[in-house]
Amino acid sequence: MPRKSSKERRAEIVDALLRVMADQGYAKATTAKIAEEAGLTQGLIHYHFKSKQEVLLELLKRIIDEQQQALVDESVDAKNDWDRVVAFITVHLRPEENADPHTVASWVTITAEAIRQPEVGEVFTQSVADLQAPLAEAISNGVASGEFQLNESIGPAAAAAAIMSLIQGYYNLGVTARQVIPKGTAFDSALSMARGLLHAS
Amino acid sequence: MPRKSSKERRAEIVDALLRVMADQGYAKATTAKIAEEAGLTQGLIHYHFKSKQEVLLELLKRIIDEQQQALVDESVDAKNDWDRVVAFITVHLRPEENADPHTVASWVTITAEAIRQPEVGEVFTQSVADLQAPLAEAISNGVASGEFQLNESIGPAAAAAAIMSLIQGYYNLGVTARQVIPKGTAFDSALSMARGLLHAS
Amino acid sequence: MPRKSSKERRAEIVDALLRVMADQGYAKATTAKIAEEAGLTQGLIHYHFKSKQEVLLELLKRIIDEQQQALVDESVDAKNDWDRVVAFITVHLRPEENADPHTVASWVTITAEAIRQPEVGEVFTQSVADLQAPLAEAISNGVASGEFQLNESIGPAAAAAAIMSLIQGYYNLGVTARQVIPKGTAFDSALSMARGLLHAS
Amino acid sequence: MPRKSSKERRAEIVDALLRVMADQGYAKATTAKIAEEAGLTQGLIHYHFKSKQEVLLELLKRIIDEQQQALVDESVDAKNDWDRVVAFITVHLRPEENADPHTVASWVTITAEAIRQPEVGEVFTQSVADLQAPLAEAISNGVASGEFQLNESIGPAAAAAAIMSLIQGYYNLGVTARQVIPKGTAFDSALSMARGLLHAS
DNA sequence: CATGAATGAGGCTTCATTCAT
DNA sequence: AATGAATGAAGCCTCATTCAT
16 A cells, blocks of 8 residues: 555545534544544544644634635636625525535534634634635725615625625525525525615625 | 422423533533532432433423523514514524523434433424424414415425525534635525525515 | 331332333332322432432342241251252242332342442342342252262352352343243243252252 | 454453453443454454444354354263253352353343343344253153143243253342352252253152 | 454432431 | 432443564
């Protein structure tokens, strides 16, 4: 057996965490289970990562990167700021096409973990901010160009936060209380709400 | 030491869980810590509750009850369905007035726990459904009376789910990534989005 | 509710232990369960008994007394020592007629407890000795009168011990490995073995 | 500290349980005590065994294996079925030569445990059945060849069960009420009883 | 790089017993 | 004589992490 490079191994371990976490939650994602899922041993995980938390942070980073990339891809044909807003919503609320369920489930779990582990919380906050930045910019531009109109009490950052919250909420309820959300309505509803918020056509 | 009634003790224990959980998360809310916070012994917790999970479920129940009651109070003066929708949003997004931060933090934590503990998940789903019911009804009525208009792909249940998701998202980000949400904008943004969704005036 | 006399209460508690132990074993016969079975409270058990062990010892005593009485009843018509031996075996191996299954199950459980609790062990040993005494005497008499003949290496006490062991073994396997013992054969087999041991006709 | 193979460790742990159980009973054979006796940590026990019960089951298995092997060894010179019956009794009732007291004490304790733990009970029943099988076969053969004669109400299985019960009874009383059984008489008495049961010479 | 045995802190829970009422 | 809340000592088990090989 050819030994694998550190980079490959790290990726495998992060993958394993993603899968285990997605269907068992972080609490049950023990080192032992991750190792088993990855087809390697517990010791090796700590050889490649300083701690289990570090694996989680790497996973978080990876998810963000993928989302950012997906956003870039989806926005490439955008002709105006509304298109960009739509692209943003599309990327996040069309898991059928853009994200796999594992990732969404993991994301929600990470959210939970962000609450209990301060280090995760910090990285998480920054990640959300990064994710939100292009949306805020699009809205800001749209307002400047007259494409959008916001109520006076709501700034572009607040509007972006609102849309982000909506997405986050859909993720959460989608995982925790799936039956409550009629299938396939998230995207349309979100668009409708965003349109109202931005007074866009 | 005065002997207290079971009911009082149960309430105290639930309170203690609420406080510990709010600032340390459920994972760190060990029975030992809960006992310490409540000023009693670990054994007593299990004298009054079958398990730690049962304490959590009782807390969940209590939060739901309070929210439902708050909604009733807030809706009492509502003159039409839009007022009812506003009341719903008010109750949930005005924590400054209606809910204490501990409760919101706990709610988010419970959300996370709902993911990993199936029993919690079940109760949680049902709770969300219960919470959402009056909103869905208001929307349904509003649509029937012509007060609201929904896009054809969106039914009243979906619309209610959208608003619920938005609230849930605000809760989540409010706890995990507070800096991302400009202070005091949640309520106005939510109203604006709801108006857009329902085509209400 | 008229308060009951201490004696009655003690009997009720011992009864409850008997029943709980019979179908759940001593390990699961917690104070709480005994209290529930007896329809009274935990505290009361310790009001009437110094400890849980004391309840067990009282039960043991009661079982022995009943067995002794049954032996007397069964032996009343005995015309010779062989009849007395048969009576002894009858009393112990005809639970269908002479002892209730609860008692047998409890007896086996007590045996187990005798192993782990020295105080129980002492009382148990004495109880077995008491139980065995009349049997040993009958055998002794039978040998003296020429009714029985024992191999030279086996004294009356040893012979009584052998029969006692056989009974004890049937009790044990009857409870732990019931399928191994063909139904309804214990009594006949025991008689046949005793006859061989004593060279009786 | 030398790292040992899992197999070695498992054996050591089972050994430790055997020793602790033999002189303190299963109830007092806590994981802590077992660990101490084995000179290792509690955690390690659970690294090698899923649960404490699993250790007990392994011990049971080991005792059975040893007994079976001893029976084979003892039976090798048997010239007829009576010899085989004698071999069976020898193996079980000559602890001085064939089994160590620890093992007998443990066996009795396991019997007790079989009552309270269903899983143990199942394995125990099967174990007894396995142990008894060769005896039943020898008796069956002996009856067929005319070497033995059984009373009509007693089949070979019942006869084997009777002898097994006798042995089991000796084990039990030997541990719980040793004084009741005159030293060194078990084997002779058992032979005499078996001879009577089988009408063998 | 890799293995897997080993550690040890700590978690949840059970239960006989005590005690205020 | 009776209640039932309260205690506290253990018990079993989990798990991230370390370490000898």
